[in-house]
Every structure is written in structure tokens, then in C-alpha cells.
Amino acid sequence: MDVAQVLVKSLPYIQKYYGKTVVVKYGGNAMQNDDLIQAVISDIVLLSCVGIKVVFVHGGGPEINEMLAKTGKESKFINGLRYTDAETMDIVQMVLAGKINKDLVALIERTGGRAVGLCGIDGGIIKAKKLSEDGTDYGLVGDITDVDTTLLEMIIAKDYIPVVATVASGENGESYNINADTAAAKLAAALKAENLILLTDVRGLLRDKNDPETLIAQVDVADVPKLRRENIISGGMIPKVNCCVDAITHGVKKACMIDGRVPHSVLIEMLSDEGFGTLFIK
Numbered sequence: 001m002d003v004a005q006v007l008v009k010s011l012p013y014i015q016k017y018y019g020k021t022v023v024v025k026y027g028g029n030a031m032q033n034d035d036l037i038q039a040v041i042s043d044i045v046l047l048s049c050v051g052i053k054v055v056f057v058h059g060g061g062p063e064i065n066e067m068l069a070k071t072g073k074e075s076k077f078i079n080g081l082r083y084t085d086a087e088t089m090d091i092v093q094m095v096l097a098g099k100i101n102k103d104l105v106a107l108i109e110r111t112g113g114r115a116v117g118l119c120g121i122d123g124g125i126i127k128a129k130k131l132s133e134d135g136t137d138y139g140l141v142g143d144i145t146d147v148d149t150t151l152l153e154m155i156i157a158k159d160y161i162p163v164v165a166t167v168a169s170g171e172n173g174e175s176y177n178i179n180a181d182t183a184a185a186k187l188a189a190a191l192k193a194e195n196l197i198l199l200t201d202v203r204g205l206l207r208d209k210n211d212p213e214t215l216i217a218q219v220d221v222a223d224v225p226k227l228r229r230e231n232i233i234s235g236g237m238i239p240k241v242n243c244c245v246d247a248i249t250h251g252v253k254k255a256c257m258i259d260g261r262v263p264h265s266v267l268i269e270m271l272s273d274e275g276f277g278t279l280f281i282k
Helices: 002-017 034-049 062-070 086-110 152-157 180-190 219-229 235-248 265-271
Strands: 021-026 055-058 115-119 127-132 136-146 162-166 167-169 176-177 195-198 216-219 256-257 278-281
Touching: 002 265, 021 034, 021 180, 034 055, 034 086, 034 115, 034 162, 034 167, 034 176, 034 265, 055 086, 055 152, 055 180, 062 086, 086 115, 086 136, 086 162, 086 167, 086 176, 127 176, 127 180, 152 162, 180 235, 195 235, 195 265, 216 219, 219 235, 235 256, 235 278, 256 265
Parallel strands: 021 055, 021 195, 055 162, 115 162, 127 167, 136 176, 195 256, 216 278
Antiparallel strands: 127 136, 167 176, 256 278
16 A cells, blocks of 8 residues: 555656656766665666656766776866866766766666667767866866757657767867766756756755755745855855756756765655755746
């Protein structure tokens, strides 16, 4: 009976999202634990099986760090972004678009889903130029200039799950390293997604960053400037919140940050009354 009640309660949410597109960004600690990886993949496959069109966008910072260390290169970050010289870019592309992307596709297939592995270069999905902020040199870190969803929409229409690594192409054929949160937000906006979900390493937006019980469950994007002034949005939370605001501003119905360290947090967020993490709405 308990199982039946869970299924009945999830029905309105399945009906709400049926045939709609949801973009899920995956990264952080949730990629470092085998049980959590399997839980996330199971969530994605279940959503797909009940008719929800999932676009799965991933990063892979820890594995990039590990490969750089093996080659004797030090990981360097500027304002939270990985400094990416030409040699580092080769490793980023190899790890993201190669190993991680194909491992995720294989895991989805083993779990009973159907997936296609891509990166932003494929089909010109993500185009970028060199990021330049206040004259800071980030190397081959890209600033997204254009998103073309044609290939993604073809794959989604055939009921496959696109798994997208965040490497983009430049106008002269160069490759750029793209922040995965930013890429997910831009893709969600271009796809007119119903929901953007960012899997993070915290519960969500906290009123007191040292107290997980101070979770802010819902934020209207109009209140974000006030939260910045109050220093509630600060540090590494700034770019994540900016991505949610950008997605909402450009037509995504809602965006949320949820704790990827909790098994099945995606299902809790999407198919239950309780929800999970911090929801951004307009």
C-alpha cells in the first residue's frame, strides 16, 4: 500500500511533465560515488520511461583534475573557472567528451534507457568565443555565443536521452571549455524547457551558509538582487544562481538547485509534493 500511495501521488507530476523537456546538469560529488551515480542514472531513465524528455548535461572537474595530475600539470582556477591553456584543453576535451560522456551513455543503456553521447561541437550545438571579463585571461574558456538545438531535438524526438559534454567550438575551429551550469542554462532556454535542475554539493541556497537548516525553499528571481545585497548569495553560489535567473528570464518555467549527494533527489524534486532544494520562479 505504501508503494501504491507513492505511485498515485506521483501521477499528477508525471502528467504535468509528460512530453515536456527537462534539462538536468550533473556534476560535483554526485559523480564520485558509485551508488549516487547509479541513483542519478536510474532517476533519468525512469523520467524518460514515463514520457519526460530529459537532456543530461555533465561536467567532470574531479576527473579532469586527476588526469592533469597524472600528466604533471597543476589545476589552476581564476574566479572559480579553470584556467585552460591549449594542453589543458586537450585533456578537458578527452576526459569530458571521451571517457565521462561515454561512461554515462553506457550506464544509461545498462539501466534500460537509450542515450546518445554528444559534446557542444557536434552539430554546432554550442558555439563560443574566448571569455574576456575585466581583461582577465582564462585561456580557452568559452563564452557562449549561439545555441543550435536542431540535433538535440532530433534525438529527443526519437526518445533517446542526449548526454551533452560542455565543450564548444569557436569560429576558427578552436575548442572551448564551457562552464557546465552555464551551458545547461543556455540549452534549457533554447529548448524552452519546462524545468532546469542543477545538481549541486549543497542543499540549495542557504540563508546561513554554515547552517543547512536555513534552506530557502523558493526564490522569485525579482528578489535575487536583494539577496545579493544581504550577502546571502555570495561566493560559489553566485554563478549557479545567475544561471537559474538567466534560464528563467529566457523562458524556462522554473529552475532549481538540489543536493546531488542525496540519492534520488531528482525524483523527489520532480515527482513529489515536497520538492527538494531551492526553486527559482518568476
